[in-house]
Amino acid sequence: MEILGLFNYWVFVLLLMTGLFAIIHKSNLIKKLIGLSIFQSAVFLFYxxxxxxxxxxxxxxRDxxxxxxxxxxxxPQVLILTAIVVxxxxxxxxxxxxxRIKEEYGTIEESEMRELDRYLS
Amino acid sequence: MTLDEAIYNQLPALQVIVPLIAVPLVAMMRARHLAWLACTLTSLLSFGIAVVITTELLAGATWQYAMGAWPAPMGIELRIDSFSALLLLIVTGASTLMLLAARVPIAAQIQSIRQPLFYAVWLLTLGGLIGILVSGDAFNIFVFMEISSLATYVLVAAGRDRRALAAVFTYIVMGTIGATFYLVGVGLIYMMTGTLNLADMGVRLEQVADSRPVMAAAAFITVGLALKAALFPLHIWLPNAYTRAPHIVTAFLAACSTKVAIYVLLRFDFLIFQESIPNHALHFAGLLLPLALAAMIVGSWVAMFEDNLKRLLAYSSIAQVGYILLGAGLISTTGLSAAVLHMFNHALIKGVLFLAVACLGVRLVQLRLSELGGVARHMPWTMSAFAAAGLSLIGVPGTAGFVSKWQLIVAALEVGPWGLVPIIAIVTSSLMAVVYIWRIVETTWFAHASTAVASVREAPSWMLVLVWLGVAANVYFGLQPQLPLTLATGAAELLLESCCD
Amino acid sequence: MTLVFGTFLLSMMVLVAIAIVREHNLFVAVMLSAIFSLLMATNLFLLDAADVALTEAAIGAGISTVLALGALALTAEAEQRHRPKYRWLSIAIMVLALVALLYSTQDNPRIGDPEAPVHQHVAPWYLEQTPILIDIPNVVTAVLGSFRGYDTFGEVLVILTAGIGVLFLLSAGRNDLLPNPRRIPDNTIRLRQHTIPHVIGKLLAPFIILFGLYVQFHGEYGPGGGFQAGALIAAGVILYGLVEGERPSLALVPPNLLYGLSLGGVLLYGGVGIASMLLGGNFLDYSVLMTDPIAGQHWGLLLIELGVGMTVTGVLLSIYHAFAARDPH
Structure with a gap:
């Protein structure tokens, strides 16, 4: 059981990196945002x-x-209540x-937005 | 206790509470001019409080305040020393100056019904930044960092075209990663010490010095804050955000937002990690100096070839972050005081430059150099203020920019023969600044008039008064640098207090 | 037993997170994130953090899922496949960072270790002094509302910033700041045609709101407080909106009222702080509010929790309506 004493920390690190992976590698803005919230949730677990x-x-x-x-x-619970709200x-x-990006660009793919802006300027 | 005394003791709290309490009131207003007036007066009041706090500090007062009357480290403590006081002056001063100038440009750019919200968000940014500066608690800094960041995203998103939205999304992602890294770092320190109070952390970390979690904490906090401070190569969010934000917002942010991140970074690295990680000073300098030098060269290099005026100045800001961290990386009283002084002076310089850009923006939509040919002949007051602030940016004697660059060179000379490297970088980067400022001056004054500027008039005179007030401040603090210098030296001594040597 | 169960749940979380990243259908990804949040809430509960678990369930699994679905309805349903540049290089860097971080956890105190520094310094003081100084059973509420009440004031401002920010962003190019019930077409998504969700939803909504009110005013005794209550009440009203449609839901709680609640909550919280200043104490020093310091703490906590609840309810519902009442172009 001694090994499992650090298991939570490992999961925290894995989740942190999974979130970061989605943020960096995905072009879809909603996917990036979901990655960002996994990234933040990892910290909740850690605290x-x-x-x-x-x-x-x-x-x-209680009495x-x-x-x-x-x-x-x-x-830590108080701190994470704050962090969840953040x-x-x-x-x-x-x-x-x-x-707003969808309304202005017609797409929420970062790669396509970049193409569109190139024509604008 | 008299009334004066009662108010006096509450000043640290009032410094942060005043703008924040005003937020819901401004957001309730329906009349845009009233909202602007309330916002500006609040900011002015904050500036007044900062001035009183600084004056008292120079007279020997110490500022500590227990929120909720709970003693630290159980409760949250506010602490104001000369480092925070100098930044308080920058933040509240910049906010007030820009707000005074904001009414006309903002009225032209944002629909009337949305303006009260805009000013409410401005106050949130201001209150958030002040909250970071006065706080003596690591987690509390995170909370106020988030207030200021979220509010800043909204201000940037108020920009004119859709590219502001794209820039804001990148900014949100990068900013959140930075803040979360900071949060992880604070959590690791908390894990090792059981406290969140900064002063207490420094003391208790010594007992667990040289352990892996503390090293990891230092890495997380330094990287997270470097991201917020736009230190090369983590600067990629900055140019687009600065370029696409409304001009007045850019002027406000350029004057203070990255500096507040640097403030927190220096506090952590010098006051908390210094004694708990062996050779921390060496690691810090070894990591930061090369990046700072690279920022100075790369930022100025890109600025030399940039066509968009705001983007050009944004890259120049990235170079200036390099100057500041170069001073810090020298780990000496002279170096650190030069760094802190440059934070003040750069705020003065960039604030005025971007304010002049805002004056241009009142009359022109496109701010590309290629389309600004001869504009100075139509707007001589604006562009001569720009040129004057440009001289300060280059570091011409008699201007504020000269004082801090000179200090930096003196600090580099103290290091010995290796000090030549930073000096060469400072000189090279300054020469590049001559090039990009001259390009702007040449185009706007002497180039063939472009069709876009044929019918423009001079900017509103009220805005010109404010720009020239900023220019005057640049000259004043160039000739009489005692006030910022005293505070900066105090800050440097404070930061090095616990340093090994 | 708890340890085994916890390990299982944590492993599930990692798998769900990977599944989310790999999923191309955004609707599925959002639903998986809701499951991820529920798993997280269960884990937090196993770690003895009842308040946090309640909040994560209400906000992470509930509100943020609804908001994400609302945004999906206005944007796109599927992610486009694309191949990022330098894919393997950045994967390599991340794997290196992962290994370095895993290595750095070796010196971490073992979970649950009573000798760990976190259980030595400030925490025992809170546990010992709360019954004496504040005299309420829930220590989390005491720390949140009083000992670190200033953080919580900041947190209310964070949520207000989001509320004002969303209204500001989504009113660009429009004539109304707040959604106007009369302008909404009556064909927005709702579940009236589907009998079972309609009936169950309509039955549940009032109970959720009632539970929210209970959590609001019972937070000093059991898990909960303003945040949880605000999220629950907002969830109840949102459920009503999903069942009956956007227009009746806006008629039930008009946007002006929600906006007023958001601002009023902050004013109430800040007002309590100012009141304690005027009575000669420091900002948020509730002890001076009454002649008996403990009674003062009770009143202070009650009022600021009410402020938190008002702002959270107001902001979350304002944000929901800003998405739900928007017509997709």
Missing amino acids: VTLDKIDEGTAPII TDLVDQIYANPL GIATTALALAVIV
Whole structure:
């Protein structure tokens, strides 16, 4: 089981790179954006992994709890709540830009947009 | 406690809260002139607060503020030192100057009903940038970095044609990657120290010095912020974003947005990683110096052959980021103070240059050099201000640009024989600046008049007053550089405080 | 057992992520991302982060999927195949980075290790002092709303920036800032013709909104708070809109009201901060709001969570309507 103690971090790294791959290699803007959100989600996993403590439970302290109850670290959770909101804000804004791009260019493929702009200038 | 004292103690919080609280109020307004007025007054108030804070700082005050009254590192702390104060002056000053000039160009470019939103977003950018500068907490910096970035994307997307949208998409992707890298780096440090407070981090990292996660954190944070700061070769988002944004927005961003990223980068590399990674100074210089030199040469080189006026200046900005990081990479008090001083001076220079471009933009749609032949004969005031700021960019004695370049050369000389390399680069890059500025001057003043400019008039006089005010500032700080120099030296000493040598 | 289950879920996430990247049909890719978010939420729950799991499920799997589908309806359904330049070079660089990063994780503290630095310094203080200083059971809410309330104020502004930004971007070249119910053709997509989704959706929507309100005002005791509540209420209204059509949904909650909610939430949050300044405390120091500091903290938390809920609901719905009410050209 000792090996699995780092498994979360490996998954974090794999997801980070998968997201980055989509951002760099895809020409479709929506695909790039999905890659970007996988990239951001990877960080959620990393932070929340830090909060885990053996034998612990969610940091909600009730009167009925055992005296020596161990609780997970609340701080990374708070940070990731913020990060999730930042993520949806970025996604929403980028989607609006994509919609406008479609209206102006007629395509959401980066390679085609570049061709179109070449004629313009 | 008197009222004055009560307000005085709240100044660090008010510095960031004032523009942010004004956002919903401006966004509620329906009358565009009212929105502009409210936005400008708010920015002016922020500038006033920054001036008071700086004056007090120079008189020996220290600024610390516990948000929610929770002591750091449990709560979030605001801290303002001479480094942040200098950048606060840049950011609030640039915002105020550009807003004063913004009414006419923005009214011409953005539909009336959308203008209140535009000004609300401007305040978000301003508040976000201020929030980064005053914060003493690593995660809090991320939050405000996102406010300013998201708001900046919107401002850039307000540009005239569809290419602004394409530029913004690239900017969003690159900006988010940069911010996420920063977030990963902060997470790694948090993993090793259990704290998010910057000062606390520096202390606690020493206990886990020289470990792999800390190295990874340094890599993530440096790369992420270099991306935000448009350090060569991570600059590819910048030229299009600057070129396609509304002119006034470009002027604001060029004056301050990359500099705030450099500010965070220097804070992390000098105050946090310095003691926890062996030979960090050497790694930092080894990585950054070559890139900085390359930026100076490549940026100026591309600018020499660029036809689009705004893109030309954008590449010049990439070269200037090189100058700033060159000073930092020398790891000495003189070098760092030169770097910080150049942040201030470059903001003055590029702000004025882009403001002059905005004046051109009021009268002309196309800003290609090939179509600007003889425009200066129709707009002499605008173009002579441009030329004056151009002299400052080149570094002619008597202008602000000269002071910081001279400081850079002095710092390079201190290094010994190897210092010749940066000096050669500085001189070469400055000569290239002579070439591209002269190209503009020659075309606009002496070239055969192009048909596009035949009927243009001089820019609105109010905008000219502001441009010339900027030119005057360039000359003033060229002759009397004490104020920025004192702050820059203070910043350099602060950054090197924990350095090994 | 949890460890095995967690490992399985994490592996699934990697596979789903790869499937998303390889998928050319954008509709399928978006649906797979929703599954990815659900898996993520489950993992977060296994890691004892109930609040985050709830948020990820509501926002990641719910709202962002709906927004992406709305954008797809206005843009394209499939990705075009194309071969990027220098493909193998960049793959090689990424594999190198991957190996370097995997190598750097070796010194990371093992997951769940009670000796890890994160469990030593600030975190125990929060866990010990929350019952004393703030006296609410949910420590996450205490840290979010009070100890790091300034971050949360920033976060509300982030979401407001997105809201204003989307309205600004999508009003380019138009005469209205907000969607005008009277101008929307009544043939927008809806599920009225499909009996089962129609009935189930209509039954569910009020319960989702009710649950949202519960999460809003119960966040100090159980998982949840303004963010989760805002996302849930928005999801409920969006479901109603999907079932009944865009026009009735706009009639139910008019865009002006949503815009007002977005701005009002920020004003309420900032106002609480200013009020504590006027009462002689620091920004967001709720203790000064009442003579009893703990009562002050309670009131402060209640009000700022309400502000968060208002802004999140307002902004998410404004953004949804900005996409849904737009006619594809």
